[in-house]
Amino acid sequence: MADTASDIFAALAHPTRRQILQDLKDGELAAGEIAAKFSASGPTISRHLGVLRQAGLVSERRDANRILYSLVADNLALSVGDFLSTVCPEQIVLREVRKKRAPKAASASEATA
Amino acid sequence: MADTASDIFAALAHPTRRQILQDLKDGELAAGEIAAKFSASGPTISRHLGVLRQAGLVSERRDANRILYSLVADNLALSVGDFLSTVCPEQIVLREVRKKRAPKAASASEATA
DNA sequence: GAGCTAGTTAGCCATTTAGCGAAATAGCTC
DNA sequence: GAGCTATTTCGCTAAATGGCTAACTAGCTC
Numbered sequence: 001m002a003d004t005a006s007d008i009f010a011a012l013a014h015p016t017r018r019q020i021l022q023d024l025k026d027g028e029l030a031a032g033e034i035a036a037k038f039s040a041s042g043p044t045i046s047r048h049l050g051v052l053r054q055a056g057l058v059s060e061r062r063d064a065n066r067i068l069y070s071l072v073a074d075n076l077a078l079s080v081g082d083f084l085s086t087v088c089p090e091q092i093v094l095r096e097v098r099k100k101r102a103p104k105a106a107s108a109s110e111a112t113a
Numbered sequence: 114m115a116d117t118a119s120d121i122f123a124a125l126a127h128p129t130r131r132q133i134l135q136d137l138k139d140g141e142l143a144a145g146e147i148a149a150k151f152s153a154s155g156p157t158i159s160r161h162l163g164v165l166r167q168a169g170l171v172s173e174r175r176d177a178n179r180i181l182y183s184l185v186a187d188n189l190a191l192s193v194g195d196f197l198s199t200v201c202p203e204q205i206v207l208r209e210v211r212k213k214r215a216p217k218a219a220s221a222s223e224a225t226a
Numbered sequence: 227g228a229g230c231t232a233g234t235t236a237g238c239c240a241t242t243t244a245g246c247g248a249a250a251t252a253g254c255t256c
Numbered sequence: 257g258a259g260c261t262a263t264t265t266c267g268c269t270a271a272a273t274g275g276c277t278a279a280c281t282a283g284c285t286c
Contacts, residue, residue: 010273043275047274049234091194162263179261180252250264252262
């Protein structure tokens with residue numbers, strides 16, 4: 001886990017992982033439900049989920065037998081938007097996430113890893 | 114060159130390449146000028162530039178002996194912002210690039226590859 | 227505990243990536 | 257063309273990635 005931005009962009013570099021994030025946009029899903037949407041094997045999807053989690057883009061919680069994944073949209077928008085607004089501030093603008101940046105050890109949305 | 118978004122995010126996954134984009138933000142630079150800012154060898158930087166160019170994030174032009182690279186900010190903002198506004202539309206908003214999306218075979222900003 | 231379902235971890239293989247130095251190409255100047 | 261600078265392409269090696277199957281862990285039910 002060298003650099004957060006690198007982890008995040010690397011996580012986004014795979015179409016399956018981007019699709020997983022889009023699927024999670026509408027609410028949390030079990031690992032199996034996610035895997036069912038793809039032709040890849042369960043373990044493969046599990047590893048994709050691991051990459052996303054390590055990048056801080058999803059969080060997980062147990063629900064009995066299953067593990068439910070959900071999107072951590074702030075983390076995504078923050079890191080990517082941060083880079084975007086550095087390199088091409090003319091084209092992009094952050095809306096409300098911006099202000100949440102400074103307070104580091106604040107609320108309880110610190111994800112898993 | 115399977116998927117453009119994948120190419121772009123993969124290109125952004127490397128810190129050196131992100132730094133190159135930031136360096137180009139202020140205007141075009143020769144390959145050697147870029148390479149001089151890093152500890153990596155010339156060939157290594159040259160390949161990073163190749164990755165960025167293939168992703169459509171930079172364009173190049175010859176100036177006598179040298180090759181000048183410049184940022185293609187629209188491409189960057191468009192693809193990344195497009196994904197961002199799909200996955201987390203609450204956090205991010207595109208400003209003016211949006212409207213240029215539809216016209217496909219229009220102006221001359223089609224980059225090199 | 228046996229048996230079941232849900233997911234992850236552990237090996238394994240093929241491909242890609244990132245780095246390097248050496249060699250090739252492009253363009254300039256004499 | 258010789259010689260110079262700038263940059264890329266060529267092999268090479270080491271490490272990471274993505275896929276699979278097989279085996280393990282976690283939790284539930286009987």
